[in-house]
Structure formats: structure tokens, C-alpha cells
Amino acid sequence: MPKRSVLYGKQDDLRGDASKAVTFDVGIAKIKEMAGIGSDRSYKNGRKRKKIDQTVEIVVHLGIDPKHADQMVRGAMSLPKGIGKSRKVIAFCEGDTAEAAKAAGAIEVGVEELVKKIQDGWLDFDVAIAHPSMMGKVGKLGRVLGPQGKMPTPKAGTVTPDVETAVKEFTAGRLEYRNDDGGNIHLPIGKVSFSVEDLKENAEAVLSHIKKVKPAAAKGQYVKRVCVSATRTPSVMIDAAA
Numbered sequence: 365m366p367k368r369s370v371l372y373g374k375q376d377d378l379r380g381d382a383s384k385a386v387t388f389d390v391g392i393a394k395i396k397e398m399a400g401i402g403s404d405r406s407y408k409n410g411r412k413r414k415k416i417d418q419t420v421e422i423v424v425h426l427g428i429d430p431k432h433a434d435q436m437v438r439g440a441m442s443l444p445k446g447i448g449k450s451r452k453v454i455a456f457c458e459g460d461t462a463e464a465a466k467a468a469g470a471i472e473v474g475v476e477e478l479v480k481k482i483q484d485g486w487l488d489f490d491v492a493i494a495h496p497s498m499m500g501k502v503g504k505l506g507r508v509l510g511p512q513g514k515m516p517t518p519k520a521g522t523v524t525p526d527v528e529t530a531v532k533e534f535t536a537g538r539l540e541y542r543n544d545d546g547g548n549i550h551l552p553i554g555k556v557s558f559s560v561e562d563l564k565e566n567a568e569a570v571l572s573h574i575k576k577v578k579p580a581a582a583k584g585q586y587v588k589r590v591c592v593s594a595t596r597t598p599s600v601m602i603d604a605a606a
Contacts, residue, residue, distance in 0.1 A: 374401050375597050385603035388564045391592050395420060398597040399556040417448070418556045418595035422567050424549045424574050425589040427582060434581040437549060438542035440521040440534075441573050445562040447537040448555035454478065456494040456502045456516070457527050464528040465493070469535035475501055482508060491534045492516050494523050513542065549574055556594055567592065571604055 368376075375398040376382075386394070399418050428435040454472040455465035462473040471489060472478055475498055482505055492509060494502050494516035502516060509515035516522040520540045524530050541549055553566040571590065578586050593599035 371401065371596075372598070379598050379600060382598070382601070385601045388567050388592075388602055388604075389560060391600040391602050392420070392560050392563045392567070394600050395592055395594050395597055396556055396560065399594045416595070418597070419448075419552050420554050420556060420558070420563055420592060420594050422551055422553050422570050423591045423593070423599070424571065424587060425591075426543060426547045426549065426574070427585045427588050428543065428547045428579060430543055430545050430547050432581065435579045436543060437574065437577060437579060438517075438519055439573075439577055440538055440540045441570070442533060442536075442538045443553065443566040444569055445554060445558065445566050447539070447552050447566075448558065449537070450535055451490040451537060452488065453491045453493060453531050453534045454489045455527050455531055456492065456498040458498075461495060461527050465531045468528045468531040470531045479505060487512060487514070489514070491540065492522060493527055493530045493534065495527050496523055496525060499523060513540070553592070567602075 378398050378401070379394055402415060426437060428437060430436065450469075453470050455462065455470040456475055456478060457465055457473060458475055465473050470493070472481075479501055487508075492502075492514050496518075499516070506515055518524070520542075521530060521538070522534070522540065539551055541551055543549055549570075551570050553570060554563050558566075571587070575587065587604060590602040590604040591599040592602060
């Protein structure tokens with residue numbers, strides 16, 4: 365059994381029974397409390413460990429078979445209270461559209477030169493937006509951006525003729541999501557510094573959205589388990605009826 369840190373032990377004591385599902389209010393309040401517990405240890409040079417504003421994440425375990433394409437759950441959504449940070453967005457477009465995308469907040473715009481830059485190894489961005497007319501050239505990046513989860517797709521809202529609006533939304537925190545191989549959806553819902561009410565509103569928005577996009581091919585119980593956690597805390601199970 366792996367050895368757990370003193371900090372984790374304190375957080376685990378505060379969490380209580382890990383198998384007990386609680387409401388979003390109670391669960392998020394526990395996450396904030398656990399994240400507030402500081403480490404008693406300093407670095408070897410005596411410098412105190414710096415506290416960070418940890419990201420709070422929701423994980424939804426779905427009753428789907430990820431091996432079947434018709435049961436994949438994938439898309440994009442915006443959260444009512446945002447996620448507490450801006451995102452780095454690039455746009456594959458040209459002409460007036462490129463100028464508008466740059467003005468909207470894209471850190472890089474272009475086509476051939478941008479494609480080559482990424483082929484050469486540059487991946488310092490969070491989201492890639494593409495105009496539909498550019499996909500013939502962007503398609504060659506599938507092997508690079510696909511595994512990173514950054515390949516533009518119409519379903520995720522990242523292939524669109526309205527590049528300017530997409531850049532604004534994704535820069536402000538619009539989130540792409542897709543289930544992993546275990547049938548789970550992972551999404552950030554804000555920062556520990558957010559109020560319980562704001563984190564709860566974001567979490568409930570995620571759960572409501574995921575339920576609305578249930579694949580027709582998915583049978584039986586759809587939402588099987590919901591958990592929330594912060595970057596450096598154990599998770600808390602949420603009582604969320606499917």
C-alpha cells in the first residue's frame with residue numbers, strides 16, 4: 365500500500381466516510397476545507413511552501429461503452445460562473461477573419477505557417493479554432509492534435525464559420541469535453557477561492573448538460589457516480605440521481 369502524506373491524512377480525516385455520498389453544498393464545502401489545510405513542512409532550504417488557488421474538478425462516471433462510437437459523449441459548454449482563468453486560443457483562418465480572431469483574443473492566427481509551427485512541435489495553447497474552409501489544411505495535424513484533445517471538430521464547436529465568437533467564448537473559459545476510456549467526463553468547475561454557491565452552480569450546470577447529451581444508444585443507468593475534488597485533495601462523492 366502506498367505511503368500517504370501527513371497532509372493527506374489530515375484531509376482524509378476531514379472528509380470522513382469516503383463511500384458516503386453527500387449533496388453538492390456539503391461536498392464542495394468539504395473540498396474547500398481540505399484545500400485550506402496547509403502542509404506543516406517547508407522546503408529543504410527553509411522556504412515556506414506557497415499556497416495555490418487549486419482548481420476544483422467534477423468527474424462524472426457514465427454508464428456508456430466507450431468502445432462504441434455511438435455512445436461517445438463529447439461537446440463543449442460554458443459555465444455560468446466561469447472557471448477562474450482565461451485560455452490560450454489559436455485560430456486557423458485568414459484575411460479579415462484572421463484579423464477579427466486576433467482582436468477577439470487569439471494568440472496565434474494563420475494557416476500554412478501555423479500548421480508548420482505545430483508540426484515542428486509548438487503546442488503552447490489550450491484550444492484550436494478553425495474555419496470550415498481551412499480543415500483541408502488543418503486535417504494533416506490530426507496525429508499531433510488528436511492525442512492532445514486539441515483537434516478542431518464541429519461537434520465541439522471548434523470548427524465554425526463564426527471564428528470570432530468562438531475565440532471570445534473559448535478564451536473566456538468555454539470548455540470542451542469528451543469521455544475517457546473508462547467512460548468518465550472530467551471538467552474544471554472553478555477555483556477553491558470561488559464561493560460554495562458559485563462552485564455548486566457550475567457543478568449543477570455540468571451535470572444538467574451531461575444528462576441532456578445522453579447518447580440514444582446508452583442503456584440502463586446513465587449517470588453512475590459523481591465526485592468533486594481539488595488539485596491537491598481527496599475526492600468527495602456526490603449524491604446525484606441519474
